Amino acid sequence: MVAADAELVRTIAAGADDAPAAEAELCRRFAPRVRLYGLRHLRDPDRAADLVQAVLLAVLQAARTGRIDDPERVDRFMLGTSRNVALRMRELDGRTTSDTALAEIAAWDPAHAPERLDAAALVRCMAALDDRGRQVVMMSFNDERPTEEIATLLATTPGNVRVVRHRAIAALRRCLDAREEADV
Amino acid sequence: MSCTNPVPWPTLVDYWARDLDDDATDVLEEHLFGCAECTAASARVAGVTEGVRSAIPPLLSRQRLDRLRESGARVRENHFAPGERRWVEFARDTDLLIHRLGGLDLTGATRVDLRITQESTGALIAAVDDGAFDPDEGAVLIACQRHYQTLPHDTVMSVSIQAPGVPPRTASYTILHRFV
Numbered sequence: 001m002v003a004a005d006a007e008l009v010r011t012i013a014a015g016a017d018d019a020p021a022a023e024a025e026l027c028r029r030f031a032p033r034v035r036l037y038g039l040r041h042l043r044d045p046d047r048a049a050d051l052v053q054a055v056l057l058a059v060l061q062a063a064r065t066g067r068i069d070d071p072e073r074v075d076r077f078m079l080g081t082s083r084n085v086a087l088r089m090r091e092l093d094g095r096t097t098s099d100t101a102l103a104e105i106a107a108w109d110p111a112h113a114p115e116r117l118d119a120a121a122l123v124r125c126m127a128a129l130d131d132r133g134r135q136v137v138m139m140s141f142n143d144e145r146p147t148e149e150i151a152t153l154l155a156t157t158p159g160n161v162r163v164v165r166h167r168a169i170a171a172l173r174r175c176l177d178a179r180e181e182a183d184v
Numbered sequence: 185m186s187c188t189n190p191v192p193w194p195t196l197v198d199y200w201a202r203d204l205d206d207d208a209t210d211v212l213e214e215h216l217f218g219c220a221e222c223t224a225a226s227a228r229v230a231g232v233t234e235g236v237r238s239a240i241p242p243l244l245s246r247q248r249l250d251r252l253r254e255s256g257a258r259v260r261e262n263h264f265a266p267g268e269r270r271w272v273e274f275a276r277d278t279d280l281l282i283h284r285l286g287g288l289d290l291t292g293a294t295r296v297d298l299r300i301t302q303e304s305t306g307a308l309i310a311a312v313d314d315g316a317f318d319p320d321e322g323a324v325l326i327a328c329q330r331h332y333q334t335l336p337h338d339t340v341m342s343v344s345i346q347a348p349g350v351p352p353r354t355a356s357y358t359i360l361h362r363f364v
Contacts, residue, residue, distance in 0.1 A: 033216060033223045036230060040200065045234075075218040082217075117235035119331040123242075127300075127311045135313050140201050141236040147203050165201060166194040172232045 005029065009071035012063040019064075026063070027056050030078050037082045042089060054085045118179065125175035133168030140165055187221040196226050200233040243298055243315030244282070244325045252280060262359075263323075269358035274328065276364060285343055285357050286323040292347040293317065296324055303338040303358055310335075333363040 011022035034055045038048030139145045151158045261282040274281050298312040345353040
């Protein structure tokens, strides 16, 4: 039976022989979530990786010393720590110190690695989009234009821009998945 | 355990487009941190959106090219005239091979579109709508990148320039690539 997150936190706090395995499992579960948070807020894969290490280190240290008051809410604790550390990283605009052991924990599971997008496949999949979808995707993510501005430039509504964008991203995802499967 | 309230795809796309307000973002992130299933879905969206975000577009402005040079990119430039057809080599010591497609009248231009097709089949390889250009350059800059080596090497680049009150001006260049 798979241990609940709270159970892992209690095992770590107890410090018994199975604590290291519980630490590794907790890191395995939460590293992808912290990494995505970092990617979204720090806008840089390297800094997101730094965030993963810093947050997991802080949470594990808190768990080891019994400072996570409510283990049932360890996900909220992890999110709060991510917010605080990311804020500090933005303020410092620098890199946090790394912990070698945690770096290894975060690195051993392929699920922690960012998706390695086939850039050439992306070029082809972009070409396969309709003109409007391609424009909206490029303006949204490559030019970083806000939705309202895109709507003005394309003489449409923000709601329409969002619909076009959802569909275009779904089409790109399907296209990239199909190419990946074809390569296997 | 399966998520009983999965986050809809459009919400995840809005999140990665930074198009959710702060409250909605907080609520979504609380859900994501407690849900491995929705985290995986969010990662699938991010895989696409962050790939597009970090991509160097095929059409570059001179300013962006200069920034790439300043950041350490090893850049080589080829100059092409309209109608020209010739081989180019993407050498090992090159990060970006810039094709400067010249001979263009960009006076009054409001928009430049690019279509890249395969010479031998006519198949569309890449398309850029309303790409970057500098009116004073008299050319557009195509950023050929190392990962393009998996795309067809025989390319026809068709540039369409739009300006108010005149028919679109077009020019084509046939560029045959050799990656070493």
